[in-house]
Amino acid sequence: MSNPERAEEKTLILVADDDETARLLMRSSLEQAGFDVIEAEDGAKALASFEAAMPEIVLLDVEMPNMNGFSACAGLRKLPKGEDVPVLMVTGHDDVDSVNQAYEAGATDFLSKPINWALLGHRVRYILRASRTFRNLKASEVRLAKAQQMARLGHWEWQVAEDRWYFSEEVCRIIGFAPGDCAVTRQSVTNLIHPDDQGRVLHAFEAALRGEQAYDVEFRITLPDGTARIIHEQAEVTLNEKGSPGRIEGTLQDLTEQRHAEERIKYLAYFDCLTGLPNRQSFAEQVSHALRGAKRSKRPLALLFMDIDNFKSINDSLGHPVGDQLLRKFAERITQTVRGSDFLARPVEDQHELHVYRFGGDEFTLLLTGLQHEHDAAIVARRILGSSEKAIQVGSHELYATASIGISVFPSDGDDARSLLRNADAAMYHAKEKGKNTFEFYTESLTQISLERINLEARLRKAIERSELKLHYQPRVDAKTGLVRGGEALLRWVTSGMGAVPPSKFIPLAEETGLIIPIGEWALREACQQIQAWQAAGLLPTTISVNLSPRQFRHQRLAFLIGKILDETGLSPDLLELELTESAIMEDVSTATKILQELKGLGIRMAVDDFGTGYSSLAHLKSFPLDVLKIDRSFVRNVSEDPEDAAIVLAIIAMAHSLGLSVVAEGVENEEQYAFLKTNSCDEIQGYLFSEPVSATEYARFIETSESLPWRITDA
Ligand code: C2E
Numbered sequence: 001m002s003n004p005e006r007a008e009e010k011t012l013i014l015v016a017d018d019d020e021t022a023r024l025l026m027r028s029s030l031e032q033a034g035f036d037v038i039e040a041e042d043g044a045k046a047l048a049s050f051e052a053a054m055p056e057i058v059l060l061d062v063e064m065p066n067m068n069g070f071s072a073c074a075g076l077r078k079l080p081k082g083e084d085v086p087v088l089m090v091t092g093h094d095d096v097d098s099v100n101q102a103y104e105a106g107a108t109d110f111l112s113k114p115i116n117w118a119l120l121g122h123r124v125r126y127i128l129r130a131s132r133t134f135r136n137l138k139a140s141e142v143r144l145a146k147a148q149q150m151a152r153l154g155h156w157e158w159q160v161a162e163d164r165w166y167f168s169e170e171v172c173r174i175i176g177f178a179p180g181d182c183a184v185t186r187q188s189v190t191n192l193i194h195p196d197d198q199g200r201v202l203h204a205f206e207a208a209l210r211g212e213q214a215y216d217v218e219f220r221i222t223l224p225d226g227t228a229r230i231i232h233e234q235a236e237v238t239l240n241e242k243g244s245p246g247r248i249e250g251t252l253q254d255l256t257e258q259r260h261a262e263e264r265i266k267y268l269a270y271f272d273c274l275t276g277l278p279n280r281q282s283f284a285e286q287v288s289h290a291l292r293g294a295k296r297s298k299r300p301l302a303l304l305f306m307d308i309d310n311f312k313s314i315n316d317s318l319g320h321p322v323g324d325q326l327l328r329k330f331a332e333r334i335t336q337t338v339r340g341s342d343f344l345a346r347p348v349e350d351q352h353e354l355h356v357y358r359f360g361g362d363e364f365t366l367l368l369t370g371l372q373h374e375h376d377a378a379i380v381a382r383r384i385l386g387s388s389e390k391a392i393q394v395g396s397h398e399l400y401a402t403a404s405i406g407i408s409v410f411p412s413d414g415d416d417a418r419s420l421l422r423n424a425d426a427a428m429y430h431a432k433e434k435g436k437n438t439f440e441f442y443t444e445s446l447t448q449i450s451l452e453r454i455n456l457e458a459r460l461r462k463a464i465e466r467s468e469l470k471l472h473y474q475p476r477v478d479a480k481t482g483l484v485r486g487g488e489a490l491l492r493w494v495t496s497g498m499g500a501v502p503p504s505k506f507i508p509l510a511e512e513t514g515l516i517i518p519i520g521e522w523a524l525r526e527a528c529q530q531i532q533a534w535q536a537a538g539l540l541p542t543t544i545s546v547n548l549s550p551r552q553f554r555h556q557r558l559a560f561l562i563g564k565i566l567d568e569t570g571l572s573p574d575l576l577e578l579e580l581t582e583s584a585i586m587e588d589v590s591t592a593t594k595i596l597q598e599l600k601g602l603g604i605r606m607a608v609d610d611f612g613t614g615y616s617s618l619a620h621l622k623s624f625p626l627d628v629l630k631i632d633r634s635f636v637r638n639v640s641e642d643p644e645d646a647a648i649v650l651a652i653i654a655m656a657h658s659l660g661l662s663v664v665a666e667g668v669e670n671e672e673q674y675a676f677l678k679t680n681s682c683d684e685i686q687g688y689l690f691s692e693p694v695s696a697t698e699y700a701r702f703i704e705t706s707e708s709l710p711w712r713i714t715d716a
């Protein structure tokens with residue numbers, strides 16, 4: 001028979017008694033009181049019923065066959081879930097002995113016969129309530145202990161008058177004792193405290209004992225196994241009726257992991273992981289701090305801004321892991337140089353300090369305080385430059401990493417961190433312009449230079465719409481026949497106010513500011529339209545190469561854009577060639593391969609410009625879909641006099657041919673150079689010997705008359 005109410009509402013009671021009448025009476029009395037009852041007629045059956053039905057309370061008669069009540073109770077306690085169930089022992093004898101025996105067997109309470117039936121229900125309900133309260137308490141204790149364990153938080157208590165201590169299990173764990181055999185005393189905690197912290201902790205504890213105050217201390221301990229931990233202790237005093245401390249309670253929390261994490265976060269915020277040097281953030285804070293000191297002491301302060309020369313091309317050609325290693329070793333070297341020698345060794349009160357920071361990328365800053373003279377900074381700069389003349393070994397590479405340094409000093413060049421930094425940076429650029437591997441002090445005229453740059457940029461932004469940009473074309477001549485094979489398009493900018501600005505000045509500016517994207521697009525479209533126009537006018541087809549800057553090359557819409565321009569102009573793609581520098585290709589080899597393949601897919605020819613100035617080898621270039629290699633002007637210049645340059649040029653030609661690339665020599669200015677290149681199988685020549693870059697009209701005339709030009713070699 002099932003009663004839906006029962007499952008939800010009624011408490012199930014197991015009654016075990018061998019006397020059927022007694023069971024019947026119990027049942028009716030308990031059912032009347034609102035309980036559900038199951039019965040068992042001996043101890044063994046009682047255990048089986050308990051396991052099957054899981055009653056919430058058990059009433060056990062003492063005298064039963066098979067297994068008496070005491071054994072049944074003891075057995076019950078060993079069953080799963082039997083540990084906490086309330087057991088009420090029903091005993092016939094009211095003697096102390098059986099009551100004792102009942103408790104020993106684990107009974108919760110006892111009930112002596114004859115039973116007061118009217119009270120039975122109340123008695124049971126009362127025991128149930130007490131047992132539920134007890135269970136809840138136990139559960140919350142377990143939860144609390146778990147929470148404390150997770151927080152590594154232990155609790156202790158000291159009854160002062162009785163000198164009785166209590167330590168929670170977690171305290172034992174925290175101080176490296178096993179929770180079970182925890183023989184902790186206050187002394188055992190004190191013994192572990194770091195000698196430098198002991199006095200502080202003792203002082204706080206004694207003050208608490210005098211009833212003065214609660215305390216809150218952090219200290220280090222060394223565990224019995226030697227590991228160091230960081231502990232936070234808090235304690236509070238409870239006064240007795242007499243107003244003196246009756247009880248002191250405290251918590252111990254192990255904050256080691258938390259403190260380590262905090263230190264790590266702080267480290268990451270203030271130090272650079274690669275070099276271990278303090279970073280830009282530290283620098284910013286230190287400069288402000290040092291400036292306050294300098295203003296107070298009225299002593300100059302110098303800020304050195306240092307940038308590794310040509311780092312980008314090393315990074316691009318040898319890869320970032322090599323670049324990283326180089327930065328690390330470079331940083332090590334400056335730190336050693338700075339630390340290892342007393343730059344400004346002067347008698348008596350010299351108090352200068354020198355710190356190095358990694359500012360970002362290949363930039364480092366140095367802060368020099370407590371100077372006697374502003375120009376002392378030059379000694380430091382010179383020493384650092386001197387130390388960077390030795391090669392740095394990175395794996396199998398022997399690298400030379402020189403640097404350019406800009407110096408600004410307080411108070412002459414500014415009295416706040418921003419202007420000092422800006423001026424040191426400007427001075428650094430000046431050092432680069434002067435040929436690198438040198439240092440420069442900031443001067444007022446540098447401000448002038450940066451103003452000019454800003455001015456130039458503003459003009460460049462308007463150059464396209466004002467039609468100030470033009471393309472000039474420089475012919476490329478077949479070395480053997482002397483016939484014009486094609487030409488290179490070169491940008492020219494003539495401004496209304498400032499006259500002609502050379503590409504070496506405005507192209508890098510355009511690249512830096514991103515203006516190269518619209519300018520480059522203009523040049524591509526202009527060149528394609530021009531080639532088409534020449535063809536329409538009946539001129540022999542001529543291939544024109546257009547320079548692509550690294551930034552344009554990596555611009556995601558490049559292939560799309562060129563495809564569009566080819567469509568618009570209807571130009572045959574094999575009449576267009578694109579020139580790229582080595583570093584643009586080498587920066588990210590896999591992306592470069594993808595872009596080059598897309599461009600090749602359009603049918604365009606690809607050339608490597610200024611070859612030999614980067615760090616890539618021909619072997620590197622093997623995997624790229626290229627057609628042409630242009631030997632840089634710097635090798636061609638002395639090719640007929642300098643055997644070393646001649647050897648390089650010969651090697652480049654031979655290797656390029658073995659890769660199926662055609663070779664162009666740039667910057668050919670005289671007959672000797674031409675003769676050398678022609679004899680040694682260079683394919684094409686470009687240079688002032690034949691023509692400077694000229695306007696489109698002149699270029700057209702040049703092609704028309706090409707057949708009859710003086711160097712035309714008819715017998716080839
Ligand atoms: P580049 O691509 O290596 O161009 C060759 C440079 O050498 C040109 O300088 C040219 O006038 C010069 N040159 C040619 N023959 C001789 C010679 O016999 N002797 C000497 N001393 N120089 C010669 P230019 O026109 O001043 O251009 C400089 C650089 O500006 C170019 O070097 C190229 O990297 C860049 N550039 C020019 N036009 C563009 C362009 O449309 N887009 C991009 N991204 N860069 C361009």
Ligand code: MG
Pocket residue numbers: 488547579609
């Ligand atoms: Mg070029």
Ligand code: MG
Pocket residue numbers: 609610630632633666
């Ligand atoms: Mg070139």
